[in-house]
Amino acid sequence: MNPERIVAGLDIGSAKTTAIIGEAVGESRRSTIKILGVGQARTTGLRRGIVSDIEETTRSIKKAMQDAERMAGAQVDSVYAGIAGEHVRAMTSKGIVAVNGDEITRADVDRANEVARAQPIPQDRELLHAIPQEYTVDKSQGIRDPVGMIGTRLETEMYLVTIGSSPAMNLRRSVERAGYRVRELVLEPLASALAVLTEDERELGVSLVELGAGTTDIAIFHEGKIRHLATINYGGNSVTSDIVHGLGVTQADAEKLKERHGCAYEPLVDPADVISLPSTVAQGDRQIPRELLSHIIHQRMDEIFNLVQEEITNAGYANRLSGGLVMTGGAAAVAGIAELAADVFGMGVRVGVPSENIGGLSDSVEAPRFATVVGLAIYGGNKAAGGNAGMIRRRQIGGAGLERVAGRFKTWFQDFF
Numbered sequence: 171m172n173p174e175r176i177v178a179g180l181d182i183g184s185a186k187t188t189a190i191i192g193e194a195v196g197e198s199r200r201s202t203i204k205i206l207g208v209g210q211a212r213t214t215g216l217r218r219g220i221v222s223d224i225e226e227t228t229r230s231i232k233k234a235m236q237d238a239e240r241m242a243g244a245q246v247d248s249v250y251a252g253i254a255g256e257h258v259r260a261m262t263s264k265g266i267v268a269v270n271g272d273e274i275t276r277a278d279v280d281r282a283n284e285v286a287r288a289q290p291i292p293q294d295r296e297l298l299h300a301i302p303q304e305y306t307v308d309k310s311q312g313i314r315d316p317v318g319m320i321g322t323r324l325e326t327e328m329y330l331v332t333i334g335s336s337p338a339m340n341l342r343r344s345v346e347r348a349g350y351r352v353r354e355l356v357l358e359p360l361a362s363a364l365a366v367l368t369e370d371e372r373e374l375g376v377s378l379v380e381l382g383a384g385t386t387d388i389a390i391f392h393e394g395k396i397r398h399l400a401t402i403n404y405g406g407n408s409v410t411s412d413i414v415h416g417l418g419v420t421q422a423d424a425e426k427l428k429e430r431h432g433c434a435y436e437p438l439v440d441p442a443d444v445i446s447l448p449s450t451v452a453q454g455d456r457q458i459p460r461e462l463l464s465h466i467i468h469q470r471m472d473e474i475f476n477l478v479q480e481e482i483t484n485a486g487y488a489n490r491l492s493g494g495l496v497m498t499g500g501a502a503a504v505a506g507i508a509e510l511a512a513d514v515f516g517m518g519v520r521v522g523v524p525s526e527n528i529g530g531l532s533d534s535v536e537a538p539r540f541a542t543v544v545g546l547a548i549y550g551g552n553k554a555a556g557g558n559a560g561m562i563r564r565r566q567i568g569g570a571g572l573e574r575v576a577g578r579f580k581t582w583f584q585d586f587f
């Protein structure tokens with residue numbers, strides 16, 4: 171094991187904290203991750219993806235990381251951590267520069283990107299990702315890589331993602347208190363996209379829908395690029411509390427019922443199916459048709475999907491996603507979810523499970539709830555294998571003064587999207 175190639179992904183969610191220790195295999199873009207260790211811990215330290223209890227969050231990070239380290243037989247001091255929530259904002263920004271010489275060089279492209287990136291950011295926010303989308307050289311638009319082209323004017327279009335400083339600070343603090351350093355924060359739905367979407371899907375147009383506990387996150391890709399991000403404040407927790415109220419069971423029992431007998435699409439349930447409810451003495455033995463449980467889940471998921479559909483429509487991608495819709499996150503594991511989604515969205519849908527292109531203990535992450543953490547490890551692995559890191563090294567060799575610029579490019583996703 172080469173210690174420089176060992177990376178950790180850490181997904182701190184509203185329901186659970188998951189850690190992966192992996193080894194980057196192969197070189198830069200074509201690198202993959204070999205999973206060496208996985209650790210999980212339940213948590214109650216977050217509300218809708220945002221840290222609300224640092225101590226509890228720290229505890230869950232420690233447990234998840236230590237379990238993953240033990241399993242991997244390796245220790246790490248830094249992590250690639252996911253961040254998400256309502257505080258995330260995105261915008262498109264343009265940068266225009268005059269080309270120095272006839273042929274466009276990497277330096278011209280960097281300069282244009284710097285201009286696009288230099289947007290004023292409010293005091294209470296920080297820049298998370300600056301993702302170059304496409305370039306325009308003189309009058310020709312839609313260019314992916316302008317280096318080597320002839321032109322006088324270079325324009326770049328950049329997708330900027332910002333986050334609230336205080337949610338970011340509390341997340342970093344929780345990780346630090348657990349004894350680790352945050353190497354980089356990565357937007358959770360983008361990490362999930364890395365783990366489950368194919369290049370063809372991103373090219374054709376696809377919506378990633380991450381059905382978490384506290385929130386549902388949406389990331390729309392089209393022509394290979396990220397085009398839209400959104401967060402809906404409902405998720406698996408909403409389903410659970412509907413079951414609590416509808417059936418008079420505890421939260422823990424509602425979770426169990428959902429996982430064991432749940433179905434998100436009522437027509438799939440046999441009307442003769444009956445399930446026993448966990449009951450108190452006063453409640454006595456209780457049996458209900460499984461259809462009733464399914465009805466509750468169906469209603470809530472239908473509502474969430476309608477909000478997702480609204481978001482896709484408002485973003486202008488209603489009939490443009492030939493790659494369909496890919497669902498990840500814990501709540502995507504419920505039976506009948508694909509049937510319900512196909513019904514609501516009227517396009518191709520599938521549940522995204524991170525198992526392709528990863529090695530090692532890939533069986534232990536074969537569920538939609540592992541999409542984010544696997545994506546974080548892939549992101550980190552790519553850096554370790556010389557993706558952007560390699561780019562930075564090359565620049566440093568290039569001469570003094572460039573190092574400063576290179577450092578600022580460290581959060582780019584350009585190797586992926």
Ligand SMILES: Nc1ncnc2c1ncn2[C@@H]1O[C@H](COP(=O)(O)OP(=O)(O)OP(=O)(O)O)[C@@H](O)[C@H]1O
Nearest residue numbers: 183184185186382383384385406407499500501504
């Ligand atoms: N088999 C299952 N059937 C139905 N729901 C499930 C199943 N497994 C997990 N869930 C639900 O998925 C949710 C947890 O999803 P996930 O692990 O993706 O959340 P998280 O990442 O911790 O939260 P968030 O991303 O919203 O901050 C919970 O509401 C849980 O009840």
Ligand SMILES: [Mg+2]
Nearest residue numbers: 183184382542
């Ligand atoms: Mg999550």
